[in-house]
Amino acid sequence: MSTPSAVLKKVPYASGSDIRRRGTSPxxxxxxxxxxxFSMTLANELGEAGYRPSQIDTTATVTMEDIATGWxxxxxxxxxxxxxxxxxxxxxxxxxxxxxxxxxxxxxxxANISMRATLSQRDAIARLLPQRNWSAAGTGHLRKKGPRRxxxxx
Numbered sequence: 001m002s003t004p005s006a007v008l009k010k011v012p013y014a015s016g017s018d019i020r021r022r023g024t025s026p027x028x029x030x031x032x033x034x035x036x037x038f039s040m041t042l043a044n045e046l047g048e049a050g051y052r053p054s055q056i057d058t059t060a061t062v063t064m065e066d067i068a069t070g071w072x073x074x075x076x077x078x079x080x081x082x083x084x085x086x087x088x089x090x091x092x093x094x095x096x097x098x099x100x101x102x103x104x105x106x107x108x109x110x111a112n113i114s115m116r117a118t119l120s121q122r123d124a125i126a127r128l129l130p131q132r133n134w135s136a137a138g139t140g141h142l143r144k145k146g147p148r149r150x151x152x153x154x
Contacts, residue, residue, distance in 0.1 A: 027073060031060040034105040038078055042099035046084060049095055055083040055120070075112045083120040092119055 012023030035058040046053050063075035078100070084092060096117035100106055106113055 027062040027064055030073065030105075030109075031062045031076065034076055034103070034109070035060040035078070037105040038080070038099060038103045041103040042080065042082065042096060045095040045099045045102070046082075046087070046092075049091055051084050051087045051091070051095075053082055053084045057081045073109070073111050075114065076109065078113065078115040078117075080115065080117040081120055082117070087119070089119065093117060 038060070039056045039058045042056055042058075043053050057080070059079045061077045061079070062073055063077075064071050065074045066072075067074070080096060082092065096115065100113065100115055
């Protein structure tokens with residue numbers, strides 16, 4: 001097996017019913033290509049909407065079925081977790097749906113493609129918590145920054 005980048009040179013390869021051999025397989029290679037292509041397409045869609053994702057992790061799970069014409073890739077599920085500073089949930093979902101429709105690998109496959117797109121909890125918590133303006137004022141004491149009532153100084 002060979003690719004122009006030689007990244008797959010000497011990678012063990014298994015096919016058919018030979019499950020004893022360790023190595024990659026065509027469905028696994030398609031899943032990897034799809035996950036990578038989708039992540040790049042999502043980053044592009046988010047960029048065009050004015051956001052800069054700091055991380056996108058996509059896992060593609062392939063379903064193979066033995067139908068009348070033989071083993072066929074019938075479904076791919078994309079599980080996407082992204083960290084995108086300052087993005088609204090609706091903008092993220094819109095970008096994910098556009099990426100699913102525009103991904104070159106998605107468009108080339110004759111399979112049902114499902115997706116679950118999630119914003120990273122770390123980013124979501126930072127966006128949902130109200131901004132507090134507190135600073136440490138010694139061990140165990142907190143003091144709120146900003147003007148005090150009745151003209152008192154901090």
